Amino acid sequence: MTTTPTTGPAGRTVTASTVRRWSRPFVIDVRSAAEFEARHIRGSYHVPLGTLAEHSAELAEHLDDPESPLVLVCQSGVRAEQGRRHLAAAGLDRAHVLDGGVPAWAAAGGEVVLGRVAWALERQVRLVAGSLVLTGILGGRFVSPRLRLLAGGIGTGLTFSALTDTCAMGAALARLPFNREVTEPAPAAVVERVRRREPGPVR
Known part of the structure; x- marks a missing residue:
């Protein structure tokens, strides 16, 4: 029914x-x-x-x-x-x-x-954001403490994305060639x- x-x-x-x-x-x-x-x-x-x-x-x-x-x-x-x-x-x-x-x-x-x-855009965003945060943390420990700013920047961006219900990273990824084949x-x-x-x- x-x-x-x-x-x-x-x-x-x-x-x-x-x-x-x-x-x-x-x-x-x-x-x-x-x-x-x-x-x-x-x-x-x-x-x-x-x-x-x-x-x-x-x-x-x-x-x-x-x-x-x-x-x-x-x-x-x-x-x-x-x-x-x-x-x-x-x-x-x-x-x-x-x-x-x-x-x-x-x-x-x-x-x-x-x-x-x-891959869905949201999945691509998670991959890129996670990779950049990991790079910032590991780079900050083994290369230069300044690289920790990368992780902080990504965290700030994700927070802003959640508060404004927008996604600048997703919009940028959507313009890449492999996302525009269709x-x-x-x-x-x-x-x-x-x-x-x-x-x-x-x-």
Whole structure:
């Protein structure tokens, strides 16, 4: 038996098992094209966060369907929450954020589409930040105490990222060639696919 969500606080997170019980959820994936290509929820729409931010008013008009519960998805929930805020600012305040993102959906037995394997940006950020902190600590001990400033700088950056709900390192990594092998879709094409209710990759 399928159910639809009842009226409640906007922007609340929702579990994968709950979404799977909903009737006709409208799932919007705000990750990069490379991440979406690697693995995405079957039937989801690809709307990169940047496109959603720049065209939130236009997209809000096409996403405002009371018959379809709106769920925003990313890798963990951070970018999806940013997308929810953009839509709320545009007047659409009924979106939910999938707790745990695509990995949680797959773990709950939800169907996913697999493609070219790629590391999620959040995983890349953890690798780079962790490596720099480790380099700073070891370098500060065996090379020069000044290298400990590197670890402090990364810690400061991560704290600022958490407080502002942004990620400068992630934005920088997204511009690297291996993260741009899959071309980001044109905003106009993204909006049109949503308008026409055509899920999947935007070619």
